[in-house]
Amino acid sequence: MSMDIVKTDNLVFEYIRRDDEGNPVDVTTALDHVNIDVKQGEFVGILGHNGSGKSTFAKHLNAILYPTDGTVIVNGMNTTDDDKLWDVRSSAGMVFQNPDNQIIGQVVEEDVGFGPENLGVPTKEIWSRVEESLRAVGMLEYRLKSPSRLSGGQKQRVSIAGVLAMHPKCIILDEPTAMLDPSGRKEVVRAIRGLNDVEKMTVILITHYMDEVVHADRIFVMDKGKVVMQGTPKEIFSDVPALKALRLDVPGPTRIAWELKQKGIPLPDGILTCEELVREIEKCR
């Protein structure tokens, strides 16, 4: 049995609002008994509308936030264990929404080398890590370019390479494509899938673009801080009304298939891609 890279046990997180004197006035439960486990090599998608708790969850995985109650275990370590803080952070690499906030180097390769350098990796190994990481996201030929000259999608791939160079056990991407145009989104999603398929990297992708997680192994859907649905993409996207009620959507082809089904065309549940839909419609001819 493969081991859990991430495991949360009844994770609860509360924000406490205080008045000017510091007295608590209000408690918001951002995470409400969340149990999510991710196995080595898995591609897990986390969906949820704005404010559902997705990002708060992500921030628990590398000890930016600590649980109010329950535990978060990353690569066998409890994130509240202060002695393990840096080990936790180098096990769970984070990529955020805005590429401009996470690139600091003047040259692409320098930016990617920043992480391992900070971890105290010997210089020679830094360079080999930089090279392998840039290659993994298809950005090796840009290694000597200035990040400011790159497109949004390219910058995000550099951010991903920067995390990879720290040799994490898993990579967590918090809406990495929200600020990108369609072609930028496509190239970043392709890079992420490549990491999982080819490099066997464990991936946790948080998004509200449904089509980005159709190839995930499992999907968790969050609402009001709780996990409200979990399953394979086919299982999750079969329930169109439930997703709509959660302020979510389904991939375009799934929506068309669902509407056709409502009209009485005998299509199977959980069609996810254009190719699948065309194939199934041909069978109905």
Next chain:
Amino acid sequence: MPLILDHVCQIYNADTETPVKALDDVNLVIPEGQFIGVIGHTGSGKSTLIQHMNGLILPTSGSVYFNGRDITDKDFDKKELRKHVGLVFQYPEHQLFETDVFEDVCFGPKNMGMSKKETELAAFEALRKVSFPEDLYYASVFELSGGQKRRAAIAGVLAMKPDFLILDEPTAGLDPVGRCEILDMVSELHRSAGITIILVSHSMEDVAMYVERVIVMDKGRVAYDDVPREVFSHSEELEQMGLAIPEPAKITRELLKRGFDVDPGVLTSSEAADSIYKALTKNR
């Protein structure tokens, strides 16, 4: 009073060895009352284009006419232009800065010299138009959700009572329902208040569903300027520009190739489902 762009060119770094033609001979007439979508790949000139429409950038050559006057004239009052042409930038919520929502929405009209009373009436009206929740009018902007912040920011521009409202990627970063809500709200502004809307987007689906006219920008030029159905019929050319046609049309096109009698010009999932349904049941 239409907004007219006449042979507008914009060249950045003109005096260097690497000049960039951000806009290249752009000619557009934007009459009042239209709902227009502007689409284009990143770097296609979309953002540069809209900044010419309210005089934030002046053309390197060519002219922009508003109300029959050339906005590049030295004595042209650009402040007057900006009263009529409101521009909502990408992620406008980053520009909220006042202590509460209502104060923030008041900032624009106050700055334009409206009286206190006029300002407050304009702010109330704008907040109502964007369906902003009444119990949050005096809330701190930090207490709002992403969608609420964006509404507040749009209200701040609406309070200046523009005739033209330009929105740069108003749905970026919002969840699917949030995207629909903002677009429905914008559509309602167009329908009931008669405001001319120019919606910049890279979501083909959004544009296809709402607008009556699509302007496609590519390498600083206007590549297409037509009704959505006509524009999206150029699927191969659009793909070469790094744009994708709406997914429903992609599917009906594929089915058409396989001999189904479907409409390749569908714009929404429902239209696609209808068309496929008809094709499947026709001979039964």
